[in-house]
Amino acid sequence: MTTPLLASHGTFGLNLDIFETNIINLAIVIAGLTWFLRGFLGGILARRRERILAELKDAEDRLASATASLTEAQASLADARARAEKIRIDGKARAEAIRLESEKRTVEEMARLKQDSQSDLASEVSRVSKQLQREAAEMAIEKALASLPSRLDATTQAQLIDQSIQTLGKA
Template identity: 30%
Template sequence: MKNVIDPFISLIYWPSAGGFGSNTNILETNIINSSVVLSVLIYFGKGVCASCILSNLLDNRKQKILETNRKAKELCKGAIDQLEKARACLRNVEMIADEIQVKGNSQIEREKEDLLNTASENLEQLEDPKNETIYSEQQRAFDQIRQQVSRQALRRAIGTLNSRLNTELHLRTIDHNIGLLRTMMNTND
């Protein structure tokens, strides 16, 4: 008990020691500090229980921790709800994207078929004039060949007639043709 009272006694005699000094004894300094804090609490507290203050501080801290925990749980629940909404939205967007892709592919196929059909029709339309042009060129070539053949035949015939025709045969042919002309004139009248 003497050890507990000694620091208080030394506190009383301390100002008469002539100034401030340092105390290197850890046990004595802790006791001095504790006694100063306790004295201040008793003086300013005057009937307020230190354990009540500490209990109130701890209760306030506990309430703040519980409130923070509750808010954190609410935020977590809200975040989970938002995550679920975002996932649902993502699923909807993926379904819409799949539909768009399917529609796009089918539209591409339709347009491809339409383009092929149009190209086929255009080819057919170009075939008709081409065939007509080929046919007309063939007819013109045939006509030219016929004219050349008939000219050659006429030249040969004239050449043959000139080589075989003498004056007497020539006169007989003229008389025969004149007779044919008279007969034709008489039948027309």
């Protein structure tokens, strides 16, 4: 049964006859699908939801672990930097101490060498001076011996011998 009010002249119209339009069959099919699919699709969706929640929890756990590892690594890095800075400062201090010690030893060695050279110079001057005195004495003796025979006559020679004997007697 079609209602003439709502029916149009030909192409479009609203049919309100329940038996003719199969509304009851459609309602039963939709209700059945809803009731059956609710359990099926609900289970699938619940399992999917649980899987997503588990993955989110796992991701949060990994994030927390990574954050803890990052914090620990940053602390280790800061500690390593502090130790490296301390080592660098200690190294500079040791290098400075070694340099100062080396300079001190160099100055001491130079002073010792200077003193050794002065003492060597003094001993060389003394040796040369003694050698010059000896040579001068030898030359004076040679000259005296060379000129002595011409200047010495028998009387002078006798006086010289007497004088040498007296000098030996007093000693």
